[in-house]
Every structure is written in C-alpha cells, then in structure tokens.
Amino acid sequence: MNIQQLVLASHNTGKLKELQAMLGGGITLRSVGEFSSAEPEETGLSFVENAILKARNAARLSGLPALADDSGLAVDYLGGAPGIYSARYAGGQGDSANNAKLLDALRGVPSAQRGAQFVCVLALVRHASDPLPILCEGLWQGRILEVARGDHGFGYDPLFWVPERECSSAELSPAEKNQLSHRARAMALLRERLGLA
Ligand SMILES: O=c1nc[nH]c2c1ncn2[C@H]1C[C@H](O)[C@@H](COP(=O)(O)OP(=O)(O)OP(=O)(O)O)O1
Ligand SMILES: [Mg+2]
Numbered sequence: 118m119n120i121q122q123l124v125l126a127s128h129n130t131g132k133l134k135e136l137q138a139m140l141g142g143g144i145t146l147r148s149v150g151e152f153s154s155a156e157p158e159e160t161g162l163s164f165v166e167n168a169i170l171k172a173r174n175a176a177r178l179s180g181l182p183a184l185a186d187d188s189g190l191a192v193d194y195l196g197g198a199p200g201i202y203s204a205r206y207a208g209g210q211g212d213s214a215n216n217a218k219l220l221d222a223l224r225g226v227p228s229a230q231r232g233a234q235f236v237c238v239l240a241l242v243r244h245a246s247d248p249l250p251i252l253c254e255g256l257w258q259g260r261i262l263e264v265a266r267g268d269h270g271f272g273y274d275p276l277f278w279v280p281e282r283e284c285s286s287a288e289l290s291p292a293e294k295n296q297l298s299h300r301a302r303a304m305a306l307l308r309e310r311l312g313l314a
Pocket of ligand 1: 126127128129132156159186187188189190203204205215235270271272273274298300
C-alpha cells in the first residue's frame, strides 16, 4: 500500500507527536481535529475494537486512510485496570486526576506487586468501511511508582518506572521513549506491514 497522507484518529497531541516522529517524513499525519472536534464514544470492550471504531470514524470524516491508536495502562494489582478505561479512569478529568486516583488505589502496595504494562493497538483502515483493518500491538512492561517523576511525555508517564533505563518514562527523552514504548513496538510492526521498515 502506498500512503502519503494519513489522518490520525486522535485528539491527543502527545500521541500525534510520538507517532509522527516514528513515521518519519515520508508520511504526513494530519489530525482528525482538522475535520471535526467531536470525539467518538469509545464503546468497545477491547483496545482493538476501540482502535477500529476511531479509525473508521476518522476515515469517514476526512475521506483519507486513517490510523488510530487505542492505548492504556494495565496494572497487575488492579486486575488489568484501568486498561481500556485509562483515559476515563477518574471520570474524564484529565491526566493529573487519573494519576492521583492510581496512586490512591495502590497506596501501601509493595513494590513487587506494582507491576504494570502499557498497551498500544494501532489500527489502519484504507477507508471507512475497510473489511480488513491492519492491526498491530505493542506492550511495555514496568512498574507503578509511589511518587510522580519527570515531566516529559503525557498521561501516566510520570508514574511508570522503566526497568531497562531505571527512570520513569517521563524522565526519558522523547527520542528514547520512542524507541522503547508500547507505541514504538506497535509502530515497528506497522512499518513492516506497510513495507516501510
Ligand atoms: O505513552 C503513554 N504514556 C502515558 N500514558 C499513556 C501512554 N499511552 C497511553 N496512555 C494513557 C493516556 C490515556 O489515559 C490512555 C489512552 O486513552 P485513549 O483513549 O487511547 O487516548 P486518548 O483518549 O487520550 O486520545 P484518543 O482516544 O483521541 O486517541 O492511556
Ligand atoms: Mg480516547
């Protein structure tokens, strides 16, 4: 498939920056925000379903092939929560409320039981009713810190300890995060699928 322009089915500027950096200059990512400010309801029960739903919506609005990223944080001690509900964990009040709620939920839980993984599913549809979306996933294992550290990135980055670098993911430079993250892993697979690798 030869794609020059893709619409990114996301209103999250953190994702847009990371995904554009990973894709490089060959493909221009345009935000679905150029076409509509309405966000589709994420009614799926899985990352895959929500990614496809967002991609179809953006393809319909833009008339362009669309890429969606559905991602989140699955915490072992919480049975995989907040998972697909990560963005809405504290009722849609934003990242700092989500982080505060997560710290509360894990208060007093020892380090060995604070394992977690970031999950990213990328879905690419050629058009709104594409019967065969391309799906790629990436996981990133870490641990939930007891206090926030670092100010790069977005979302839960300040609470996510990256064992292979011994820092939080908000303490990584954007370039380092883009080599290690769940999103980076999913994007590496997508690049292979598109023949860009
Ligand atoms: O690299 C990451 N570093 C930190 N936090 C992250 C990351 N990746 C996902 N996350 C968190 C943010 C949000 O709480 C949820 C994604 O929710 P998700 O619905 O996929 O994205 P969103 O609502 O922010 O934007 P949109 O749906 O328009 O793409 O997981
Ligand atoms: Mg969302």
